[in-house]
Amino acid sequence: MDENKIIVTISGKDGVGIVAEIASVLAKYEVNIEDIRQTIMQGCFMMFLLADISKSKYSFKEIKDALSCSGEKLGMEIWVQKKEIFDKMHTI
Numbered sequence: 001m002d003e004n005k006i007i008v009t010i011s012g013k014d015g016v017g018i019v020a021e022i023a024s025v026l027a028k029y030e031v032n033i034e035d036i037r038q039t040i041m042q043g044c045f046m047m048f049l050l051a052d053i054s055k056s057k058y059s060f061k062e063i064k065d066a067l068s069c070s071g072e073k074l075g076m077e078i079w080v081q082k083k084e085i086f087d088k089m090h091t092i
Contacts, residue, residue, distance in 0.1 A: 004054035005034075005083035008067060012076035014045040022047070022078075025070050029063045030056040045076070050083065 010022060019038065026033060031051045038047040053063060064080040071078030 002084040003082070004052055006031075006051050006053055006060070006063070007079075007081050007083050008047075008049045008051060009079040010045070010047040010071065010076050012045055012071075012074065014040050014043055015074070018045055018074055018076065019047065021070050021074055022049075022067070025066050026051060026063075029053075029058045029066055031063060 008022070010018065012018075023033065031053050032055065033049055033051050035050040036047065037049070038045070040046070053060065056063065058066075060080075060082065067078050067080050070076075
């Protein structure tokens with residue numbers, strides 16, 4: 001169900017360990033990555049991932065806050081949204 005799915009968007013200057021850091025946070029918070037895409041455009045790292053939080057004992061807010069904290073540590077912008085909200089925002 002979409003209520004248990006989140007969309008995570010990460011962007012910023014490319015560097016070593018970005019994917020590892022984000023994956024580690026998600027693993028620690030018992031979040032399953034279902035799909036992941038990344039690209040580098042002129043030195044700018046962009047990553048989008050779809051994850052399932054249904055088996056996590058943590059709340060959406062706790063997961064979002066942990067990812068935001070990692071973003072600050074990495075010097076990256078991180079947006080975390082529930083998929084159902086994301087889908088509604090992008091429906092015309």
